[in-house]
Amino acid sequence: MAKEGADMTEETEYMIDRNAGKEGVSVESPSNAKEMRAVVLAGFGGLNKLRVTKKAMPEPQNGEVKIRVKACGLNFLDLMVRQGNIDNPPKTPLVPGFECCGIVESVGENTQGFEIGDRVMAFMNYNAWAEVVCTPVDFVYKMPDEMMFAEAAAFSLNFVAAYMMLFEVAKLREGMSVLVHSAGGAVGQAVAQLCSTVPNITVFGIASCFKHASIKDSVTHLFDRNTDYIQEIKKISPDGVDIVLDCLCGENTGKSLSLLKPLGTYILYGASNMVTGETRSFFSFAKSWWQVEKVNPIKLYEENKVIAGFSLLNLLFKQGGCNLVKSVMNKLLSLYEQKKIRPLVDSLWALEEVKEAMQRIHDRGNIGKLILDVEKSPTPLMANDSTETSEAGEEEEEPEGDNDSKERMPFIH
Ligand SMILES: NC(=O)c1ccc[n+]([C@@H]2O[C@H](COP(=O)([O-])OP(=O)(O)OC[C@H]3O[C@@H](n4cnc5c(N)ncnc54)[C@H](OP(=O)(O)O)[C@@H]3O)[C@@H](O)[C@H]2O)c1
Numbered sequence: 001m002a003k004e005g006a007d008m009t010e011e012t013e014y015m016i017d018r019n020a021g022k023e024g025v026s027v028e029s030p031s032n033a034k035e036m037r038a039v040v041l042a043g044f045g046g047l048n049k050l051r052v053t054k055k056a057m058p059e060p061q062n063g064e065v066k067i068r069v070k071a072c073g074l075n076f077l078d079l080m081v082r083q084g085n086i087d088n089p090p091k092t093p094l095v096p097g098f099e100c101c102g103i104v105e106s107v108g109e110n111t112q113g114f115e116i117g118d119r120v121m122a123f124m125n126y127n128a129w130a131e132v133v134c135t136p137v138d139f140v141y142k143m144p145d146e147m148m149f150a151e152a153a154a155f156s157l158n159f160v161a162a163y164m165m166l167f168e169v170a171k172l173r174e175g176m177s178v179l180v181h182s183a184g185g186a187v188g189q190a191v192a193q194l195c196s197t198v199p200n201i202t203v204f205g206i207a208s209c210f211k212h213a214s215i216k217d218s219v220t221h222l223f224d225r226n227t228d229y230i231q232e233i234k235k236i237s238p239d240g241v242d243i244v245l246d247c248l249c250g251e252n253t254g255k256s257l258s259l260l261k262p263l264g265t266y267i268l269y270g271a272s273n274m275v276t277g278e279t280r281s282f283f284s285f286a287k288s289w290w291q292v293e294k295v296n297p298i299k300l301y302e303e304n305k306v307i308a309g310f311s312l313l314n315l316l317f318k319q320g321g322c323n324l325v326k327s328v329m330n331k332l333l334s335l336y337e338q339k340k341i342r343p344l345v346d347s348l349w350a351l352e353e354v355k356e357a358m359q360r361i362h363d364r365g366n367i368g369k370l371i372l373d374v375e376k377s378p379t380p381l382m383a384n385d386s387t388e389t390s391e392a393g394e395e396e397e398e399p400e401g402d403n404d405s406k407e408r409m410p411f412i413h
Pocket residue numbers: 074075076077157158161181182183184185186187188206207208211225247248269270271272273274275276310311312313361362363364365366368369
C-alpha cells in the first residue's frame with residue numbers, strides 16, 4: 001500500500017535513518033552483489049511495459065559516484081516517456097527516472113567533493129529507478145542533514161525547474177502576478193512556495209476541484225480546471241498577469257497568451273495535454289500541435305510580450321547547464337534550510353508498485369510528488385505481476401486505442 005504524504009513522519013525504517021552511512025565507510029550494502037533491482041520499460045506503450053527486473057550492478061567510472069538509492073522521484077514526464085510521447089525517444093528497454101537520492105557507496109577515479117557515506121540527491125539522464133546508480137558528480141548534490149530521503153527525491157526536478165522559470169527566465173519581482181496550471185502537482189506546488197518567498201506576489205492557480213481544500217492556502221486565487229479561468233482571472237485582474245507558466249500546451253497556449261500583460265512573460269515547459277489514454281494517441285498529439293497559437297514575432301513586438309520555453313533536462317544533459325543548475329540548487333538548499341520551502345510529498349510506493357503510482361498521476365490523483373521508495377515492500381496484492389527475475393525486454397500486446405475508459409487497477413490508498 002502506498003503511504004500518504006501526511007504520514008511522512010512515519011517513514012520506513014530505512015528512510016528515517018538520516019545518519020545511515022555517515023560513519024566512515026560503513027554503508028550497509030551487499031557490496032559484492034553482482035546484481036540489483038531496477039524498473040525496466042520494455043517498450044513504449046501502456047502500463048504493461050513496466051516491470052522490475054534484476055540488472056548488472058553498475059560501477060563508477062572516472063568522475064562518477066556510485067549511489068545506493070533510497071528514493072526516486074516519479075514525474076509526469078516519466079508517464080510521457082513510458083508512452084513514447086517525447087522528442088527523440090531513446091531505445092528501449094531502458095530504466096526510466098530522472099532523479100533519485102541515497103548514500104554514496106563508492107567513488108570513481110578523479111572524483112572530487114564526495115565521500116563514501118555522503119547523503120546525496122542526483123539528476124540522472126534516465127536510469128534513476130534502480131537500487132544502485134552511477135552518475136557524474138556534475139549532477140550530484142549533498143543533502144542537508146535535516147532533509148529526509150522522501151523529501152530529497154521530491155526536491156530537485158520540481159524546485160530547480162520552478163526556480164529557473166520564475167527567477168532566471170521571467171525575473172519574478174515584488175508585486176507581480178503569476179498564473180500556474182496543475183497547481184496541486186509537484187512543480188505547481190514548488191512554484192507556489194517560491195512565489196511566497198517574494199513580497200506581494202499574486203498567484204492564480206488552476207487545479208482539479210478535489211485538490212482545492214488541500215492547496216488553497218498555497219495560492220492567492222484558485223480555479224477549477226474546468227471553469228473559464230480566463231474570464232475569472234480577468235474579473236480579478238482586468239490587465240491580465242505578468243507571468244504565465246504553461247505545462248499543458250495545445251489550446252491553453254493561446255488562452256494563456258491572451259492573459260499576458262505588456263512586458264509579461266509566457267513560458268511553455270510541458271505538454272500534459274498530449275496525454276489522454278494509456279498509450280500515446282496520435283490524435284491528441286496532432287490536436288495539441290494544431291491548437292498551439294502560432295507565434296508571429298511582429299505581433300509580439302506590437303503587444304510587448306515575451307515568449308519563452310524551458311526544459312531543465314535539455315539544459316542539464318544537452319546544453320551544458322550543470323554549473324548554472326548547481327548555483328540554483330545552492331540557493332534552493334539555502335531556502336530549504338531557512339524553512340522557506342519544503343517539497344510536498346503525495347505518497348510513497350515500492351518499485352514493484354510503479355504501475356499503480358503512474359496510474360495515480362495519470363488519473364490526476366496526486367497532490368504533490370509521487371515517490372518510489374526503494375526499500376519499501378510492495379503490497380502483496382500489487383506485486384503479483386510486476387516482478388520478474390530476468391532482464392526481460394520482449395514486447396507485449398499493446399492495449400488497443402485510447403484507454404480512457406479502461407478499468408483502472410484498484411487503488412489502496
Ligand atoms: N520543462 C521542465 O523542465 C519540466 C520539469 C518538470 C516538469 N515539467 C512539466 O510540468 C508538468 C507537471 O509535472 P509534474 O511532474 O509536477 O506533474 P504533476 O503536476 O505533479 O502531476 C500531474 C498533474 O497534471 C495535471 N494534468 C494536466 N493534464 C493532465 C493530463 N492530460 N493527464 C493527467 N494529468 C494532467 C493533473 O492535475 P489537475 O487535474 O489538478 O490539473 C495532474 O495531477 C508536466 O507537464 C511536466 O512535463 C517540465
